[in-house]
Amino acid sequence: MLIIIGGDAAGMSAASRYKRRNPDGEMIVLEKTMDVSYSACSMPYNIGDADSLMDSLIVRKAEVFREKQGIDLRTGHEVTGIDREKKIVSGKKHDGSDFSLNYDELLIATGTQAVVPSIPGTDLPGVFTLKTLEDGRKIKDFLAGSTVKNCVIIGMGYIALEMAEALEKRGIGIRMVKKRPDLLPWMIPEQSSVVKDHLEEKGVELVTGQEILVIEESSHAPGGLKVKGNSAELTGEMVLVAMGVIPAAKIAGDAGLKLGPGGSIHVDNFMKTSDPSIWSAGDCADARDIVSGKDTWIPLALTANRGGRIAADNILGDAAEFKGIAGTSVFKVFDLEVARTGLSMEEAEAAGFDPVYADIISKSKAHTFADAERVHAALIGDKKTGRILGAQMVGKEGVARRINAAAVALQAGMTAEEFYACDLAYAPPFSPVWDPILMAAGNLIKKLQK
Amino acid sequence: MLIIIGGDAAGMSAASRYKRRNPDGEMIVLEKTMDVSYSACSMPYNIGDADSLMDSLIVRKAEVFREKQGIDLRTGHEVTGIDREKKIVSGKKHDGSDFSLNYDELLIATGTQAVVPSIPGTDLPGVFTLKTLEDGRKIKDFLAGSTVKNCVIIGMGYIALEMAEALEKRGIGIRMVKKRPDLLPWMIPEQSSVVKDHLEEKGVELVTGQEILVIEESSHAPGGLKVKGNSAELTGEMVLVAMGVIPAAKIAGDAGLKLGPGGSIHVDNFMKTSDPSIWSAGDCADARDIVSGKDTWIPLALTANRGGRIAADNILGDAAEFKGIAGTSVFKVFDLEVARTGLSMEEAEAAGFDPVYADIISKSKAHTFADAERVHAALIGDKKTGRILGAQMVGKEGVARRINAAAVALQAGMTAEEFYACDLAYAPPFSPVWDPILMAAGNLIKKLQK
Numbered sequence: 001m002l003i004i005i006g007g008d009a010a011g012m013s014a015a016s017r018y019k020r021r022n023p024d025g026e027m028i029v030l031e032k033t034m035d036v037s038y039s040a041c042s043m044p045y046n047i048g049d050a051d052s053l054m055d056s057l058i059v060r061k062a063e064v065f066r067e068k069q070g071i072d073l074r075t076g077h078e079v080t081g082i083d084r085e086k087k088i089v090s091g092k093k094h095d096g097s098d099f100s101l102n103y104d105e106l107l108i109a110t111g112t113q114a115v116v117p118s119i120p121g122t123d124l125p126g127v128f129t130l131k132t133l134e135d136g137r138k139i140k141d142f143l144a145g146s147t148v149k150n151c152v153i154i155g156m157g158y159i160a161l162e163m164a165e166a167l168e169k170r171g172i173g174i175r176m177v178k179k180r181p182d183l184l185p186w187m188i189p190e191q192s193s194v195v196k197d198h199l200e201e202k203g204v205e206l207v208t209g210q211e212i213l214v215i216e217e218s219s220h221a222p223g224g225l226k227v228k229g230n231s232a233e234l235t236g237e238m239v240l241v242a243m244g245v246i247p248a249a250k251i252a253g254d255a256g257l258k259l260g261p262g263g264s265i266h267v268d269n270f271m272k273t274s275d276p277s278i279w280s281a282g283d284c285a286d287a288r289d290i291v292s293g294k295d296t297w298i299p300l301a302l303t304a305n306r307g308g309r310i311a312a313d314n315i316l317g318d319a320a321e322f323k324g325i326a327g328t329s330v331f332k333v334f335d336l337e338v339a340r341t342g343l344s345m346e347e348a349e350a351a352g353f354d355p356v357y358a359d360i361i362s363k364s365k366a367h368t369f370a371d372a373e374r375v376h377a378a379l380i381g382d383k384k385t386g387r388i389l390g391a392q393m394v395g396k397e398g399v400a401r402r403i404n405a406a407a408v409a410l411q412a413g414m415t416a417e418e419f420y421a422c423d424l425a426y427a428p429p430f431s432p433v434w435d436p437i438l439m440a441a442g443n444l445i446k447k448l449q450k
Numbered sequence: 451m452l453i454i455i456g457g458d459a460a461g462m463s464a465a466s467r468y469k470r471r472n473p474d475g476e477m478i479v480l481e482k483t484m485d486v487s488y489s490a491c492s493m494p495y496n497i498g499d500a501d502s503l504m505d506s507l508i509v510r511k512a513e514v515f516r517e518k519q520g521i522d523l524r525t526g527h528e529v530t531g532i533d534r535e536k537k538i539v540s541g542k543k544h545d546g547s548d549f550s551l552n553y554d555e556l557l558i559a560t561g562t563q564a565v566v567p568s569i570p571g572t573d574l575p576g577v578f579t580l581k582t583l584e585d586g587r588k589i590k591d592f593l594a595g596s597t598v599k600n601c602v603i604i605g606m607g608y609i610a611l612e613m614a615e616a617l618e619k620r621g622i623g624i625r626m627v628k629k630r631p632d633l634l635p636w637m638i639p640e641q642s643s644v645v646k647d648h649l650e651e652k653g654v655e656l657v658t659g660q661e662i663l664v665i666e667e668s669s670h671a672p673g674g675l676k677v678k679g680n681s682a683e684l685t686g687e688m689v690l691v692a693m694g695v696i697p698a699a700k701i702a703g704d705a706g707l708k709l710g711p712g713g714s715i716h717v718d719n720f721m722k723t724s725d726p727s728i729w730s731a732g733d734c735a736d737a738r739d740i741v742s743g744k745d746t747w748i749p750l751a752l753t754a755n756r757g758g759r760i761a762a763d764n765i766l767g768d769a770a771e772f773k774g775i776a777g778t779s780v781f782k783v784f785d786l787e788v789a790r791t792g793l794s795m796e797e798a799e800a801a802g803f804d805p806v807y808a809d810i811i812s813k814s815k816a817h818t819f820a821d822a823e824r825v826h827a828a829l830i831g832d833k834k835t836g837r838i839l840g841a842q843m844v845g846k847e848g849v850a851r852r853i854n855a856a857a858v859a860l861q862a863g864m865t866a867e868e869f870y871a872c873d874l875a876y877a878p879p880f881s882p883v884w885d886p887i888l889m890a891a892g893n894l895i896k897k898l899q900k
Contacts, residue, residue, distance in 0.1 A: 009883075042818040042878040057818055290873065301883045302876050326873040330880055339875055368492040368507055398851055400880035404872075404887075405854035411872045412862035422854075422861045423740065423776040425789055426752050428492045430780055430850035433459075433751045437854075 002315060003089055003101055005079045005251075006109035007031030008040070009301055010282025012060070013308030014107055014315075015071050021316055023070070028101060030077040034094070035133040036062050041301055043136040044159065048166030050144070054137045082106065082255040084275055105315050108252055108265060108273070108280040109308060112245035112299050117154075121215030126225050127239045130159060142238065148172050150236035152227045154212055156183050158331040158338075160242035161195075164204055165334050167240075175205040175234045177227060178243075183208065186344035190359045191376050191394045195336060202334050207232050215239055245299060247284040260286030264297040269321045271311035279315060281307030288324035291342050291389050291410055292351035298327040328407040330400045337399035341407040342390030345380060354383040358443035362436035364398035366428035373397040377436035379406065379416065379444045386415040386448055391437065398430065405437055416444045452765060453539055453551055455529045455701075456559035457481030458490070459751055460732025462510070463758030464557055464765075465521050471766055478551060479521060482528040484544070485583040486512050491751055493586040494609065498616030500594070504587045532556070532705040534725055555765050558702055558715060558723070558730040559758060562695035562749050567604075571665030576675050577689045580609060592688065598622050600686035602677045604662055606633055608781040608788075610692035611645075614654055615784050617690075625655040625684045627662065627677060628693075636794035640809045641826050641844045645786060652784050657682050665689055695749060697734040710736030714747040719771045721761035729765060731757030738774035741792050741839050741860055742801035748777040778857040780850045787849035791857040792840030795830060804833040808893035812886035814848035816878035823847040827886035829856065829866065829894045836865040836898055841887065848880065855887055866894045 002018060004011045007029050015029050029036075037060045046052050065071040076094025083090070090100035114129035116122050126146070128139050142148075150173040153160050164174045176199075183199075183206065184192045199206060210229030218224030218235055227234045247264040258274035260266035265280040267273055269288060273280050283299035285307060303325050313320040328341035348355035357380045365372035375395035382389050391406035393399045409419045420441040426433050434442070452468060454461045457479050465479050479486075487510045496502050515521040526544025533540070540550035564579035566572050576596070578589050592598075600623040603610050614624045626649075633649075633656065634642045649656060660679030668674030668685055677684045697714040708724035710716035715730040717723055719738060723730050733749035735757060753775050763770040778791035798805035807830045815822035825845035832839050841856035843849045859869045870891040876883050884892070 039816060039818050039878065041876070042816055045818065045878055059817070300876070302873065305883055323871050324873075328873045328875045330875040330877045332877060332879045337880070341873070341875070366489055366492055367509070368489050368495065400875060400877065401848055401851040402854065404852065404874045404885065405858045407874055408855045408858040408862070408864075408869070408872050411868070412858070412864065414858075414862065418861070419858070421773050422858050423752065423774075423778045423791070424854045424857055425778045425780040425791070425850060426491070426750070427780045427782060427850065428489065428495055429782045430787070433755055435854065 001103050002027040002105045002107065003103040004029045004107045004109060005089065006111055006282065007036035007073060007075065008109070008111055008282070009304035010308035011107070011109035012037045012065065013305045014109065014281060014312040015065070015073070016069060017309045017312035018315065019069055019071055021312070027072060029071060029073045030079055030089070030091070031073065031075045032078040033132055033134060034075045036060070036065065036073065036075065038133045040133070043130060043133070044162035044166040047136065047139055047143070047163070048169040050170060054133065054140050057133065079251055082251055084255055084278070087277065104277065106278045107311055107315065108278065108284060109282040110248040110251070111283040113248045114241065114245055115243040116241055117212060117243065119212060119214055122241060124215060124217060124225065126223065126237060127215055127241065129241045130163065131245065143170065146223065146237060148237040150175060151238040151240060152177065152225070152234045152236040153240045153242055154178065154227065155242035155244065157242060157244050158329070160240070161333040162331055163240055163242060164199070165332070168202065168204070173203070175207070175236060177207040177210050177212065177229060177232070177234055179209070179211055181209045186340065186346070187392060188345065188357055188359055188378050191378060191392055194376055194394045195333065195338060198334060198336050207234065245283070247297065249284050252280065252284070260295045261297040266295065269323065270314045270319065271307055271322060272314070279311045281311040287322065290324035290326045294351060296325070296327070298325060300325070300327065300329060326407050326410045328403060330403060335396050336394060337396070339393045339399050339403035340391065341403050342388070342410045343380065344390060348380055348382070348389045353389055355380050355389055356383055356447045357381070358440050358447050360436065360439045360443055362439050363432055364395060365430060366432055368428060375399060375436045377440040379437070379440040381416045381444045381448050383448055386417060388414055388416055388419055393437070402435070402437060416441050416448055420445060451553050452477040452555045452557065453553040454479045454557045454559060455539065456561055456732065457486035457523060457525065458559070458561055458732070459754035460758035461557070461559035462487045462515065463755045464559065464731060464762040465515070465523070466519060467759045467762035468765065469519055469521055471762070473520070477522060479523045480527040480529055480539070480541070481523065481525045483582055483584060484525045486510070486515065486523065486525065488583045490583070493580060493583070494612035494616040497586065497589055497593070497613070498619040500620060504583065504590050507583065529701055532701055534705055534728070537727065554727065556728045557761055557765065558728065558734060559732040560698040560701070561733040563698045564691065564695055565693040566691055567662060567693065569662060569664055572691060574665060574667060574675065576673065576687060577665055577691065579691045580613065581695065593620065596673065596687060598687040600625060601688040601690060602627065602675065602684045602686040603690045603692055604628065604677065605692035605694065606656070607692060607694050608779070610690070611783040612781055613690055613692060614649070615782070618652065618654070623653070625657070625686060627657040627660050627679060627682070627684055629659070629661055631659045633658065636790065636796070637842060638795065638807055638809055638828050641828060641842055644826060644844045645783065645788060648784060648786050657684065695733070697747065699734050702730065702734070710745045711747040716745065719773065720764045720769065721757055721772060722764070729761045731761040737772065739793070740774035740776045744801060746775070746777070748775060750775070750777065750779060776857050776860045778853060780853060785846050786844060787846070789843045789849050789853035790841065791853050792838070792860045793830065794840060798830055798832070798839045803839055805830050805839055806833055806897045807831070808890050808897050810886065810889045810893055812889055813882055814845060815880060816882055818878060825849060825886045827890040829887070829890040831866045831894045831898050833898055836867060838864055838866055838869055843887070852885070852887060866891050866898055870895060
């Protein structure tokens, strides 16, 4: 019996793969919520569009998994404990009753949970997080039923920024606040200032360096909320807590499984935890950093899908290896595309490299095109080995899909010289003769030689 | 004394690099035409825009090279002979007078010339090729001064297709004709049919399998032209001969230099020809194919720029290596982006591989975006080694910059498995969770295992 805890990207990828390869194998999928397999990453875009239904983000309904794929998928089943000795998982059903199940193999794919600060007021009406589809439905219902003139967003990560765009699109004023002094701390300053300027141009109010003390109801306006920081107050009719996520790894930790960075569940390259009968995949599990080789925790959708699939293959007896991740990611914030892959300067230093970066400003198209947009491209390299360690890009066009060239270079362990030698595409409507990322490589070579 | 023959991408890249590194070195650049350093690739887009000036495509004027960079640039100087024994180049100036110059080192960067078939009528008014800026000016002047209702384009390569779009934009009906039966013979049929359907949707008439016999003036309409094939006749007020280019390598061949594929000038990885005092770079020179390791000839702008620069470095005593090219290219035809890198199926077979391809249809964005466009992505792999040999993509969005990931994979010599393991970017506005090119890699792995 294979038990899978979690019915989202990693869990359902594993379940589908396992069932396809082993139709007669015993398998049960336990999902805490009533929703499985939805595009969580699309929620901000859905919220930005008042006319669309949140449920349109469902990729495959639970019934389809049950009826078409024959998967024993039990929604409303929250696992609260793992008995590794007896190989039993136990928990609570949606209706309050208890359940317990025996397993031979267990896959933990519990994902993440939203960070909610321990301050008063996070449970007030109008205060939201955005993690589950149910969170998304609640926000959408709230927007449909209330007059929201301003929203205070706590946090400035990519969900926070995507939500800023989505809510602004619905005519809501955006006030963002966070504790740390920098907007996007992983970004080189030349590029994060581009994002900052763009947000301000779009009328977004940015307040950094604020310890958030309390969320309270405003005495001035009915339905008003006030977010109090140590030296600033921000008001609105809605508050979104978007301070990031942490691994949903409590049951794994309680069961004594080895944990990895950020409290994630540590797995080897074959998705196995420290218990030979227990596997983990998806946003709750750690991975190898393809650049440093060290354990890392970066929850991303492709990693989850891939990890679930690899876990299923290994549970079936393969030796499928997940070599590692570059943490390649991209997000859109208003008219900007922001992308990264590999290590930031700080991460590179922490991993023992001697990093230096080269940042260039180029164009999204040939100079002969009047509508060519500025593209900022940076590469981070290691002075000791000449290797590329990471890449960062910002621009209004031609950034999102351009980062992948650098991601492949990281996977191949290329030096800046080797990457500079790559034959990338050129045509006037799409690129200058030297692709911006190649120009960055050329500059990086010079900096590495110094 | 360094003599450089040719003042476009490769020649001027070499000249600028040489002068910057060796300001006191003796160097003369000889350019046949009066134009240097312009964006030839942008000419179709410029022609499509009646209001723009063709001369806006000039990147740097001859005077700038002379005055700002101190380069002895002699325009209107056509080299007609090389005496390798005496190390002398000789030729004719624009005014008809002769010149001869001694060299210690010679760089041949003569580029290409348009293929013009040996048939009657190619010299008629209204019949054009598009190779030089002067060709572009002539076409633009003709369009400004005549009423062109229809244009017959002979050839269906990327210049032909870019010009089809440009002329259609100016309200001209397009009739295209070629000898071979296939529109784009290097493309897998699943993708070339997408291009064909799109052209027909845009009202372009396509006639293949025609041996072109003659171009003649039409007796029916003044200013009318008729292109006669073996079984079809196409009429219009303008004819564009866009049958591709050949290396401008006559002087090199006459001087007994070793020639490479397609009559190009053979160079080693250090841009040296078979004569140790003579170098070549740019569209006239051959290169190593990064996939097969064999000599190849693919004239592309990035290769020319890179080759010129590397030649200059080696002339100055470095050992800078040009490892090879993947032939990565992209073009736009109406609303489609078409891209390729590496070998086609036919090229792969000819190079001794055992190729197989996997073609998938995916989307440019997450399925939750109603405006996501279809993306066709194909990867070609070698059954013997599992290596990726090439990639091809077509779609209305997200193709051009996406091909670069595959280009880097080719440079790194990755197998399909290794490429499939790459951590590419995902965000709903830009990609499905599995990037189309990764999906193609997944399918290719299955095909390679058969």
